[in-house]
Amino acid sequence: MRIATRFVSRAAASSMVVAAALALVGFQAAEQTASAATKKAPSAVTCTTANTKLTVTKVSRPINHLLLKATNTGSRTCYAYYAPYLRAGADAQAPLAWAEESTPQAVVTLEPGQSAYAGITTSTPDGEGGTKAKTLGVYFTNKKANGTNKEKTLKLPKGGVFFNSTATVTYWQDNAKDALFW
The missing domain is CATH 1.20.5 (Single alpha-helices involved in coiled-coils or other helix-helix interfaces)
Structure with missing residues (x-):
């Protein structure tokens, strides 16, 4: 045993x-x-004019708004930080103000082929001055909110758009509806 x-x-x-x-x-x-x-x-990178395709379109609603679309054309995921720096017209002295109330809860992350959106309010009745711009200069931002890469110049629809002192741009959003809400 x-x-x-x-x-x-x-x-x-x-x-x-x-x-x-x-x-x-x-x-x-x-x-x-x-x-x-x-x-x-592969690690994610900052979205720039080199790895995205940018388009700007006029929308019917809300009035006096444009929609900026950035599509990741690169092979790596990219981050669309903060909001784009926009220059309305070749002679613009300062970028459009950011609509701080449109800050998303997280950085918009774009896989290859995905898009981010920013809504642009071009003018309001409360605004002062103004001019018709034929182009829109776009710079992306990095995680420190500094401009990146070089400017991409887009032609504005219908021969130009009127901008006044109340023009703003939203932070990047993951869908067009949220971008145009502000």
Whole structure:
């Protein structure tokens, strides 16, 4: 009887040693796979005029609004930080103000092929002065809210759009409806 008990105990101990060794090998293999995946996964970049396609369109509602669309044309995910810096017309001295109330809860992240949107209020009856602009200069921002890359100049629809002192642009949004809400 004693011999059988010792045999069972030794067999159980051997099984536990084998199981522990297999678990260790499996853990090491999983760790190597995870580190290889981490090294191969491309990191996200800041959206710029070099890795996006920009378009601007006039919308019927709300009145005096434009919609700016940025589509990620790159092969890596990009972040559309804050709001774009916009220059209404070639002679504009300062960028349009950002509509602070449109700040999203998180940075808009664009996978390749996805788009971000910014709504542009061109003028209101309360505004002063104004001019008709034929172009819109666009700069993206980085995570420190500085302008990035170089400016992309877009032609405005219908031969130009009137801008006055109340012109603003929203923060980047992940859909057009939210961008035009402000």
